[in-house]
Amino acid sequence: MxxxxxxxxxxxxxxxxxxxxxxxxxxxxxxxxxxxxxxxxxxxxxxxxxxxxxxxxDVESIMSAWHERQIAGHLQELAALRDRPGSAGERLTAVLDAYALIQQRRHGHDPEISAVLHRGDHVDRAERHLLRFVGELLAEGVEAGEVRDDVSPDELAGYCLHALAAAGGLKSRAAVRRLVRVTVDGLRPERGPVRQITSQGRRGI
Amino acid sequence: MxxxxxxxxxxxxxxxxxxxxxxxxxxxxxxxxxxxxxxxxxxxxxxxxxxxxxxxxDVESIMSAWHERQIAGHLQELAALRDRPGSAGERLTAVLDAYALIQQRRHGHDPEISAVLHRGDHVDRAERHLLRFVGELLAEGVEAGEVRDDVSPDELAGYCLHALAAAGGLKSRAAVRRLVRVTVDGLRPERGPVRQITSQGRRGI
Structure with a gap:
């Protein structure tokens, strides 16, 4: 046979x-x-x-395969949090919190290894996937009135993932939690009339 | 003589x-x-x-010298905005907006050139300087009651600079303005009782 x-x-x-x-x-x-x-x-x-x-x-290609698996595992972890019961906002916060923790762990790596790992196409693919993933969750949040609707979910996704990359420099779980809280506060709707920045005379926060 | x-x-x-x-x-x-x-x-x-x-x-060392000058110029530009009249919040927003525009322009660069430019110690030095600079402005904002005080200015500075790095992927001035608005919204004080994320059962935004 x-x-x-x-x-x-x-x-x-x-x-x-x-x-x-x-x-x-x-x-x-x-x-x-x-x-x-x-x-x-x-x-x-x-x-x-x-x-x-x-x-x-070579060794680098093995490490690249390892990294692809790590990323796939992280995406699965985030998808599981997205699929849990709860409001869009709750699930979004859970996903962003988990993402921030991943970013924090990632920065424990040797910079030389990170440079090798981040060379591959699979990293770009994963980043695009993640942006879409978070963007969809944000769009759900907008629908539910839990996320601001004056900025597109795509742009908000870019904001979230960049802001949470700051977790790479944080030492404690509590600091990561604070970062997530600040980042999520930027997503809230109805925070009073938002004053615009104009090119002459920028206005206050 | x-x-x-x-x-x-x-x-x-x-x-x-x-x-x-x-x-x-x-x-x-x-x-x-x-x-x-x-x-x-x-x-x-x-x-x-x-x-x-x-x-x-070699050519790389010349480009490195060029980059150091660019960074020094940017830091001067940001310092000038900080030193303008206005409330701490207004000046902070002006600085963050200018920083986001710098990030947006920077990403127009050839990635190969960026990789060479970002190899030097001067980049680390500039990043630390910038974190301190923005942290001090945030501390002023906290004093003035214009910035949240439940997270340290240092951590907020890391959040700001990371979040605004998202400007690198943005195409328009308007999109950069929106990113700054969202980022600054994360800094506002008194956004209602902030619900904590707990390790069991994370709570919504």
Whole structure:
């Protein structure tokens, strides 16, 4: 039965791939990107170097695969929060809070590793996905009267994700919570007549 | 009179340096970083190649000097807005609006050039300076009762600068104005009882 055989091979390949990615992430976390070689990864995974090269050309590509998984996991986590019961505003706050925590953790990474990880197309794709995801949730909030409607959900999504990136510099959970609170306050509708900024004589807040 | 002589030399050197930086920035804007060589810069400035190398080792270092000047210019611009008459809130909004416009212009740059420019220590220094600068203005706003006091000015400064970085993706002046409005709305005091996010059962916005 060739079909079963193919499935078995496919499963085996996936298992090897997963193991390589896990082992590499653990090694890089311990020794840094420069301290990890393909030989060391092969050894850690219990496969030959030649076999390893059939899966990945270099350490960076393994870390890229690892990063893609991390991102996919984060998006799933955020989608689960979006799909929980509650008002649009509640679910939006939960999503933004979780996103801020992800940003905070992310900045614990070695900057060299981050630079390598953020080179790929998958990062751009994930960012666009996230903008759309948050934009849709904001649009729901506008519908429900829980989010301001004088600025488009797309622009508000850009504002949210940028503002919450500030979590990268924060040390405590409490500080992240405060950042989310401030960011969400910028989204509220009906905050009294908003005075415009004009090009001559800008007006106060 | 050796002192005068030294001053004259110093003036001359500064003039050459300025000319090199200006010519290089113009050439890079036109031809991109890879399209510009030291020979071309020497030619454009009207000096010999050997002389040019006495001033700068390569094109990147010239662009770095150009970038430092740009940043210094921006910081001066923001300081001038801070020092204008008006309430703390008005001056803060004017500063944040100008900062958002700088962010918007900056993103018109070639990403390759941006990567080179943002490598230097001077960028970290400028970011710290800016955080302190905006933090002080926010503290003034808190004093005046125009800015919320439930989050420290330092944390609010991080929020502002991150949120306004979203201007990099905006196409119009009007969109930048909206971003500033939303960001500033996050800074307002007394927006009704702020409901806390708790780890179980997060609450709405």
């Amino acid at each position: 060739p079909k079963l055989w193919n499935e078995t091979i496919e499963q085996h390949r996936r298992a090897v791939r997963d193991a390589v990615v896990e082992v590499t992430a653990a090694l890089v976390a311990e020794h840094g990107l420069r301290g990890v070689t393909m030989s060391r990864i092969a050894e850690g995974t219990g496969i030959g170097r030649a076999t390893l090269y059939k899966y990945f050309p | 050796p002192k005068l002589w030294n001053e004259t030399i110093e003036q001359h050197r500064r003039a050459v340096r300025d000319a090199v930086v200006e010519v290089t920035a113009a050439l890079v804007a036109e031809h991109g970083l890879r399209g510009v060589t030291m020979s071309r810069i020497a030619e454009g400035t009207g000096i010999g190649r050997a002389t040019l190398y006495k001033y700068f080792p």
